[in-house]
Amino acid sequence: MAVYLLATLDTKGVELDFVRSELRRCGLASVVVDAGCLGEPAITPDVSREQVFAAAGTTLAAVRERNDRGEAVTLAAAGAANLVAAAYARGEVHGVLGIGGSAGATIGTAAMRALPLGVPKVMVSTLASGQTRPYVGGKDIFMLNAVVDIAGLNRISRTVLSAAARAMAGLLHFPKPVLPAGDRPLVAATMFGVTTPCVDRARQRLEEAGYEVLVFHATGNGGEALEGLIADGLIAGVLDITTTELADELVGGVLSAGPTRLTAAGKRGVPQVISVGALDMVNFGPRATVPDKFRDRLFYQHNPTVTLMRTTPDENRLLGEEIGRKAAAATGPTAILLPLKGVSAIDAAGKPFDDPAAREALFAGIRATHGAVPVVELERHINDAEFADAAVERLVGMMEARGVSTVG
Known part of the structure; x- marks a missing residue:
């Protein structure tokens, strides 16, 4: 079994050589990848920096000529990710271990994120x-705090x-768990x-139907994890009830999952039911951390560390248009369910974020852009049991039509 070791060998070569010797002592082979750029490598790599930058579509000479450290790190990260992903596809990578500070962590974890769930990934960094x-x-990356800077070998760095x-x-040596025979298809929600009442009921109904x-x-990180597992081909169906991360990405909240949220299922053709849960809010930390430009907005203090800001009709229209466009681009079975009486526990009659005009703008944006994707409008609140049941029935029907079986 081979572990890919990543570091900038001009500054971390001696330390990586120690890691290599420790792996050898544990009975593991390694492949050393040099992601450095300027100084000469302290040890001889198995994969040179020239190969790393070539995998990023450039050359070491070109990177050195531009003399931009930030660009060099970005390109090294892209090259390392491409190299490791290709080696994994050839069956050559059984684990990835990286060491370094901010640059090393950027490069090493880029390569780790290119690998699927379950491949061992360990990053030693002062940023951990x-x-x-x-x-x-x-x-599923293990981040191990270096405690001291990775600058020479000493009793602390050797220990870590x-x-x-x-x-x-x-x-690598201890066996992975044995999955039970006839494991149930995975549904992501x-x-x-x-939106807990809705998803709790939907989960119960799906489990009763034979799904995990x-x-x-x-x-934010939840949405990232969801998109990653879908892209890895592990998910049979998606019940995307709560798309609130799109609001944080649009408006500038703290819980964004990035611009690719709500795209993986569509690209892979995975059956998906989409709704608009918690799009009435943008998330911030304690009230004092909310940017001053939002001082005139409507807020709700969820708890001392979480401040919610009501989205406006204009923001809701843009969010609806985004959802409609992303749904329309899907290559697999897709439907959108709209809860006309409210999209969260605090967006309901008499609740702090109740705003019929904002909801209507959200729904209008979806109606304008959804293309051929069915849009089901229900005179229900998102947390009504009937709404959850309708979402489950629609998704199960899609999966069954695609031949997803719950029989082991």
């Missing part, structure tokens, strides 16, 4: 104790780097606190 979402995204190597060895349900919390 901070905000790791830009590096982890929606993937050895732990990383031994963790990788454990991930999206949920927020304000994965519920993703629509907090």
